[in-house]
Amino acid sequence: xxxxxxxxxxxxxxxxxxxxxxxxxxxxxxxxANFAHGEFISLGCxxxxxxxxxxxxxxxxxxxxxGSLSFGWNVIAAALAAMSxxxxxxxxxxxxxxxxxxxxxxxxxxxxxxxxxxxxxRAAIEVLFSGRQVSLSQDLQIAMPIGAGVRVTADQIALIGxxxxxxxxxxxxxxxxxxxxxxxxxxxxxxxxxxxxxDVAGVIRLTWIIGGALACAAGVMLGLVVQIRPSMGAELxxxxxxxxxxGGIGSVPGALLGGLIVGLAEALGVQWIGAEWRAAMAFLVxxxxxxxxxxxxxxxxA
Amino acid sequence: MSxxxxxxxxxxxxxxxxxLISGVACLxxxxxxxxxxxxxxxxxxxxxxxxxxxxxxxTLPVAGRLGGxxxxxxxxxxxxxxxxxxxxxxxxxxxxxxxADYLAITTFGVAVTVLLxxxxxxxxTGGPLGISFIPRPxxxxxxxxxxxxxxxxxxxxxxxxxxxVALQRLVQSPWGRVLRAIREDERAACALGKNxxxxxxxxxxxxxxxxxxAGAMQAHVIGFIAPDNFEASLTFQIWTMLIIGxxxxxxxxxxxxxxxxxxxxVTGLAxxxxxxxxxxxxxxxxxxxxxxxxxxxxxxxRPRGLCGERLAVSRHVGRAG
Numbered sequence: 256x257x258x259x260x261x262x263x264x265x266x267x268x269x270x271x272x273x274x275x276x277x278x279x280x281x282x283x284x285x286x287x288a289n290f291a292h293g294e295f296i297s298l299g300c301x302x303x304x305x306x307x308x309x310x311x312x313x314x315x316x317x318x319x320x321x322g323s324l325s326f327g328w329n330v331i332a333a334a335l336a337a338m339s340x341x342x343x344x345x346x347x348x349x350x351x352x353x354x355x356x357x358x359x360x361x362x363x364x365x366x367x368x369x370x371x372x373x374x375x376x377r378a379a380i381e382v383l384f385s386g387r388q389v390s391l392s393q394d395l396q397i398a399m400p401i402g403a404g405v406r407v408t409a410d411q412i413a414l415i416g417x418x419x420x421x422x423x424x425x426x427x428x429x430x431x432x433x434x435x436x437x438x439x440x441x442x443x444x445x446x447x448x449x450x451x452x453x454d455v456a457g458v459i460r461l462t463w464i465i466g467g468a469l470a471c472a473a474g475v476m477l478g479l480v481v482q483i484r485p486s487m488g489a490e491l492x493x494x495x496x497x498x499x500x501x502g503g504i505g506s507v508p509g510a511l512l513g514g515l516i517v518g519l520a521e522a523l524g525v526q527w528i529g530a531e532w533r534a535a536m537a538f539l540v541x542x543x544x545x546x547x548x549x550x551x552x553x554x555x556x557a
Numbered sequence: 558m559s560x561x562x563x564x565x566x567x568x569x570x571x572x573x574x575x576x577l578i579s580g581v582a583c584l585x586x587x588x589x590x591x592x593x594x595x596x597x598x599x600x601x602x603x604x605x606x607x608x609x610x611x612x613x614x615x616t617l618p619v620a621g622r623l624g625g626x627x628x629x630x631x632x633x634x635x636x637x638x639x640x641x642x643x644x645x646x647x648x649x650x651x652x653x654x655x656x657a658d659y660l661a662i663t664t665f666g667v668a669v670t671v672l673l674x675x676x677x678x679x680x681x682t683g684g685p686l687g688i689s690f691i692p693r694p695x696x697x698x699x700x701x702x703x704x705x706x707x708x709x710x711x712x713x714x715x716x717x718x719x720x721x722v723a724l725q726r727l728v729q730s731p732w733g734r735v736l737r738a739i740r741e742d743e744r745a746a747c748a749l750g751k752n753x754x755x756x757x758x759x760x761x762x763x764x765x766x767x768x769x770x771a772g773a774m775q776a777h778v779i780g781f782i783a784p785d786n787f788e789a790s791l792t793f794q795i796w797t798m799l800i801i802g803x804x805x806x807x808x809x810x811x812x813x814x815x816x817x818x819x820x821x822x823v824t825g826l827a828x829x830x831x832x833x834x835x836x837x838x839x840x841x842x843x844x845x846x847x848x849x850x851x852x853x854x855x856x857x858x859r860p861r862g863l864c865g866e867r868l869a870v871s872r873h874v875g876r877a878g
Contacts, residue, residue, distance in 0.1 A: 282658070287658060288658040288661055288662055290598065290661075290665070352853055352857065355857045356856065356857065359860070364856055364860070366596060366598070366658060366661050367596075367598070367796055367800070367856070368852075368853055368856050368857075370598055370792075370793065370796070371793060371796070371797070371849045371852040371853050371856075372849065372853060374789065374790060374793050374845050374849050375845060375846045375848075375849025375850060375853070376849075377845075378842035378843070378844075378845035378846045378849070379842070379846050381838075381839065381842040382839050382842045382843055382846065385838060385839050385842070489789075492665070493662075493665065493666050493669050496662045496665070496666075497666075500659070500662070529677075531673065531676070531677045532673060532677070534669050534670070534673060535669075535670050535673050537666075538666040538667075538669065538670050541662065541663065541666055542651055542663070542666070545651050545652050545655060545659060545663065546651055549655050549659070
């Protein structure tokens, strides 16, 4: 047994955590499990790819990779642009699909609508970007030994830092700002929040934009560390749900911690049983949480 | 009879048989979601469980694979129903008492896991290549495609009719009334002394058994199964059938099944003709986009589907709505 799974698990877990924040926010504020969230991850990654390519083509001189990282500043700029685009896309999906259902009070059908949207979006991404082998990084990276037989790449270290900062900022925003307080108020009791003058539509818009932007960040991480393909987000969906429920629905730090635990469990499973069983480990974690502590680590009792 | 005409009969008969088989899964989903409001996003997983169970017990022995006991087909179908129902009962016991969406997430997990097992356990499921030589009930007629198709359609039609009648009786019985009461207002149903969790679990398991039966029937009509048959897009198709046909109505479930199967076949033929072979993968994705948009549009624009539910308190008293 080597400790490599710790490094692999933490990196995968940070990605899962970033995605799970969006799932947990949508679930607690809009009250439904969004099965299309995985597609925000894929969409974000492909948008980053598009913008990075455009910047690379428009730049006067060629874009070099930064330091020992495998990508250049164009990827960072593109990721920031794609985060806003993905956030807007998520909000747009809400406007055409979920808002009409909400207005009718059919919130439970939103789940199946999101399931349909997920397949349609994935298929659309496949139609638009199909088949081409694509990559965000410019060169192969050599993993450096950091002791105890564990090896990591410079990318991986940078990305863990970015994920921690992104989740930290989101958590501070939710707990320390007026908008964040409004979001928590809507999640506690939407009717009461509306009565005391909280801008519920604004809160919902913000929820989608934050969720979409963080999903895009997760997509960029996944694209840099693993592989870019249209099903990349969908394959992560079960892990996202497991992480969000394990962390406790509505808790942002919980989603990150849940993501790290699910990531570590999956890495252990990969090391012990085999890489093909990764998703089954997320399922085991999910069942264990539902049986033992259904409200999750930081969740409130229903 | 011209051979041309017999070709159409063979195609049409098998098409209708397969459409009605999806109808069985759709009827199962209607019992779970339409009647009880229980959310299953893992339909493909339960259909797959049924298909693999029946295939394993009815085929002849194959070296290096479990099963192959040569059971009669009917026994295989019953086993498929039993295994799928048991899986539903297990999953339901873990998550039905929690929030409604948790069941959706758990059933999604079941579907993912079933697919993983189908792909990766060579000794049990034949791995990516699947299982072939699954006995077909009218194998002797196979040299005459039209007779084979019509005989198969007759058998499938008889099973579907039996399932339909049984379900109609069930939903009109006091038991079915409790299900709808739970769906509409769980607290009121509990106040009347009904154990909501137990009724939900029963409806969920019976619906699962029907999905298992659908999987088994499909396996024995085609004679071959592979993991790709049980991808998430199958779940999505069955849901589309129910929503378009009309959730809560057994006739709607069957109408939706035939209609969506027809749309699926026609778009398949169309993409086959219009797109070059190298674009076929993209064309297949385009079909899913089309069905997805159709589903979303139905949910938003015509939420009750083609044949909406006819609200009735009981068949013994006047219609309520």
